[in-house]
Amino acid sequence: MRIWVDADACPNAIKPILIKASERCEVECIFVANVAIALPNSKWVSRKVVPSGFDEADRFIEESVAKDDLVITSDIPLASDCIDRGALVLTSKGEPYTKDNIKQKLGMRDFMDQMRSSGFDTGGSAPFGDRDKAAFANALDRILARRVQA
Template identity: 60%
Template sequence: MKIWVDADACPNVIKTILFRAAERVQIECILVANQLIAIPPSPWIKRHQVSQGFDEADNYIVDQVAESDLVITADIPLASDVIAKQAIAINPRGEIYTKENIKQRLAMRDFMEQMRSSGENIGGPESFNHQDRAAFANALDKLLMKMR
């Protein structure tokens, strides 16, 4: 089992939680981004830099992910692809994507995209906060315990 991180937009506080978890349970954690991501020295933490371009990191993760791997992403289409490969996806706010909820999330994402493209000002997601961090840490711990 490995942890894959869609690292370009992943909050730094979530990366720190992942670094600690990788060390604690001795599981490989790979951050994938199209920019150089700073990581601490560890045999368990790695990074992979992809070329600049739309969805390059997502495509790399989908190509590499295996059944039962864990992917950290807020990207709903990536989460859908990960689930299709029998892997697990969780967003930085601690929400676990499942076969049961991913279609609804994709439909809502597409609807919001249509609203934005028609000129509607619908705002964006709420600011990342302490409750989001705690929800992620709790969900990650539960997943890691279940998967080990």
């Protein structure tokens, strides 16, 4: 298993959680972004800087992810593509995207895009807080614990 992080949109608050978990469980964690991200020296943590451009990080992750890898992203189309390749997907707020819920998430995303393009103010997502950070840490621990038990 590798952990792929869509680092362009990853909240800074979960980066230390990912780094500690990666080192503790000896799982490679790759932060993918179109800018260099400061990371500690670790044999388990690395960065991949992709060219600037729309969805370049997403494209790299999608092409690189393998069955049973874990992808950290809140990008629903990327999540769907990774699930199709057999990967596990977790949002930065600790919500798993699965074969069972991804079609509904895609449908809602498309509906909200239509609403926004029609001029409706749909608001935005709630700010990332301590509860989200804890939910992410707990969900990540559960996934990594299952990996160790397998």
